[in-house]
Each structure stands twice: as C-alpha cells, then as structure tokens.
Amino acid sequence: xxxxxxxxxxxxxxxxxxxxxxxxxxxxxxxxxxxxxxxxxxxxxxxxxxxxxxxxxxxxxxxxxxxxxxxxxxxxxxxxxxxxxxxxxxxxxxxxxxxxxxxxxxxxxxxxxxxxxxxxxxxxxxxxxxxxxxxxxxxxxxxxxxxxxxxxxxxxxxxxxxxxxxxxxxxxxxxxxxxxxxxxxxxxxxxxxxxxxxxxxxxxxxxxxxxxxxxxxxxxxxxxxxxxxxxxxxxxxxxxxxxxxxxxxxxxxxxxxxxxxxxxxxxxx
Numbered sequence: 001x002x003x004x005x006x007x008x009x010x011x012x013x014x015x016x017x018x019x020x021x022x023x024x025x026x027x028x029x030x031x032x033x034x035x036x037x038x039x040x041x042x043x044x045x046x047x048x049x050x051x052x053x054x055x056x057x058x059x060x061x062x063x064x065x066x067x068x069x070x071x072x073x074x075x076x077x078x079x080x081x082x083x084x085x086x087x088x089x090x091x092x093x094x095x096x097x098x099x100x101x102x103x104x105x106x107x108x109x110x111x112x113x114x115x116x117x118x119x120x121x122x123x124x125x126x127x128x129x130x131x132x133x134x135x136x137x138x139x140x141x142x143x144x145x146x147x148x149x150x151x152x153x154x155x156x157x158x159x160x161x162x163x164x165x166x167x168x169x170x171x172x173x174x175x176x177x178x179x180x181x182x183x184x185x186x187x188x189x190x191x192x193x194x195x196x197x198x199x200x201x202x203x204x205x206x207x208x209x210x211x212x213x214x215x216x217x218x219x220x221x222x223x224x225x226x227x228x229x230x231x232x233x234x235x236x237x238x239x240x241x242x243x244x245x246x247x248x249x250x251x252x253x254x255x256x257x258x259x260x261x262x263x264x265x266x267x268x269x
Contacts, residue, residue, distance in 0.1 A: 027095035033058060040088040047081055050159045055166025056101035060085060061159035065111040082107060094130060099123050102167040106159065114154040116162075120144040122172065122241070141183070142240075144175040169243040170203035177201045177210055180233045184224065185214055193218045194226075206247040210234065213254055227253045235265045 028036050034051035037060065041047040050061040062085060069075050085105065093099055103126070105119040121143040128134035134142075152161035178201040185194045197213040214226040230251055238246065249260045 026097040028092055028097070030096055030098040030100075033092060033096060033100070037088055037092050040091065041085055045081075045084045045088070047084060049085060052159075052164055053100070054164050057165070057167045058089075058100045058103045059162065059164055060089065060103070060105040061108070061162055062106070063108045063110040063153075063157050063159070065109075066113075067107065067109045067115070067117070068112070078107070090126060090130060093123055093126060099127075101169075102172060104167060106162050108150070108153040108156065108159075110153050110156055114149060114151045116146075116148055116150040116153055118144065118146040118148075120146070120167065120172065120175065141180060142176065144172065144179060146175065168203070168245055169241060170206070170208060170245040173237050173241060173243055173246065174201040174203040174208055174210075176237055177208070177230075177234055180237075181210075181212060181214075181226075181230055184229055184233070185226070190224065193220060193223055203246070206245060207250060208234070208246050208248070209250045209252075211252045215254075227251065227256050231265070235268070238262055238265060 034053055037051050037058075038049055041049050047062070052059045052061075062081065064075070064078050064081075067075055067078050082105075089103060089105070093103075100123055103119075103121055103123060107117045107119075109115045125134060125139060125142045129136070129139045150161065178199050181199050182196065184190065185196055193216060195215045195217045197215060198211070199214075200211040202209045210230055212226050212230055216223060230253070234249055234251065238249075243262075246262055249262065249265060251258050251260070
C-alpha cells in the first residue's frame with residue numbers, strides 16, 4: 001500500500017470532524033451561495049462583487065480602478081476589501097449544506113494597468129485553516145496565486161474576461177507544483193545560486209507534466225537538485241490530496257526525462 005494511506009485516513013477523520021462542527025442545520029443552501037456571498041459583502045461591507053458557480057467551483061470577481069499605490073505597493077483600501085471578501089467567503093463556506101470543491105477569487109486592476117490576480121484554493125484546506133488544524137504558512141503553500149497583465153481587464157466591471165470553468169484537482173495540483181518549485185528556488189537561501197529560465201506545468205488526460213529549466217549560477221556544496229526537488233514537491237502534493245484524476249506524472253529538466261505512476265511515487269517515498 002502507498003505510504004500516503006495513514007495521512008489520507010487522518011484527513012478523512014478531520015473532514016468528519018469538520019462536518020460535525022458545521023452543525024446539523026446549515027445556515028445557507030448551496031443553491032443560494034452566490035446570492036448569499038454577494039449579499040453579505042454588500043450589506044455588511046458595502047462591497048459590490050460578482051459571484052458565479054461553475055460545477056464544483058465558486059468564482060468571485062472584484063474590480064478596482066487601481067490596485068497599487070504611488071510606491072508600487074498594494075493599495076490599503078484594496079487589501080482591506082480583499083480581506084473582507086475572503087471573510088465573507090469563509091463564513092458562507094463554513095455554514096453551507098453542500099460545499100463546493102474549489103474557489104477562485106479574481107482581483108483586477110481595470111483602469112490603471114490592466115492586470116489580474118487569481119487566488120485559487122481547495123475548500124477543505126480553507127476549512128482546516130479555519131479550525132486551526134492547518135497552519136497559515138502551510139495554507140499559503142496550498143493556495144494558488146497567479147498574477148498576470150491582462151489588457152482585457154481594462155474597463156471590465158462585470159468580469160466578462162474571466163475564463164470561468166470548473167477547476168479539477170489535476171489542474172489545481174499543476175498550479176501548486178509550479179508555485180512551490182518557484183518558491184523553493186527563489187527563497188532567500190537559494191535565489192543567489194539559481195536562475196529560473198522556465199517552469200511549465202500542465203494537466204491533461206490523467207497525466208501531470210512538468211518541465212523545468214533551472215540553472216545553477218553560483219556553486220556551493222549541497223545545493224538542491226532541480227529535478228529531485230520537483231519530484232519531492234509533486235510527491236508531497238500527491239500525498240496530501242490523493243487525486244483520482246492523476247494517474248501518471250512526467251518530469252523533464254534539461255538533463256532527465258522520467259515517467260512515473262502516481263502509485264510508484266507514493267510508494268517510493
């Protein structure tokens with residue numbers, strides 16, 4: 001049996017606990033999730049947002065005229081608004097009769113630069129954070145953050161440029177793999193020694209594919225190996241989430257090209 005089994009069983013017990021904590025009489029119905037989140041934001045914080053449900057993914061959209069201040073830092077009003085929207089999302093998620101699997105919250109600069117910031121996460125991680133089981137630092141490693149320039153965001157108050165779809169676990173893990181590899185090699189202890197040329201991840205038809213091109217720019221003893229670190233990151237995420245839709249993993253760097261079954265990676269650990 002894969003070594004991940006004890007953790008999967010523990011995770012299942014936690015979910016049972018979370019379900020019992022929610023109480024036998026949920027405050028909100030899943031069919032009203034969009035209306036409820038928008039209503040809380042409007043009535044309690046005077047915030048207008050757009051909310052959509054795509055399959056098992058809840059999407060939220062909040063446009064701003066400018067997300068950065070004169071110093072290039074996050075505008076304080078934007079930070080406060082984002083925090084309040086997340087509070088509203090968490091409140092509804094914890095008190096709903098049937099929870100979605102993923103959320104994706106998009107913050108856009110629609111006037112000054114045209115840019116999008118995506119926060120995407122697994123709802124069960126959010127729940128574990130709320131009860132204190134998941135440390136904030138670990139939650140940050142499990143929430144996807146994607147920033148991109150987006151000319152189509154300019155003037156878009158309705159979120160029509162957002163590619164709404166139902167996020168799959170395979171897709172979600174592909175984003176996390178890329179993010180965690182980048183964090184590893186741009187950390188304070190490693191950024192001096194490595195140059196990231198490219199990190200590409202993709203999920204399609206039960207296969208997770210990762211291509212990394214990371215060069216050593218300054219040598220020292222015991223530097224992490226990009227291929228092996230990528231393998232560790234993938235294995236850890238497979239162990240955490242046990243995705244049914246990922247069957248095979250392909251890892252490529254400038255030297256190696258390897259195929260693994262999910263089972264083999266978990267058993268090897």
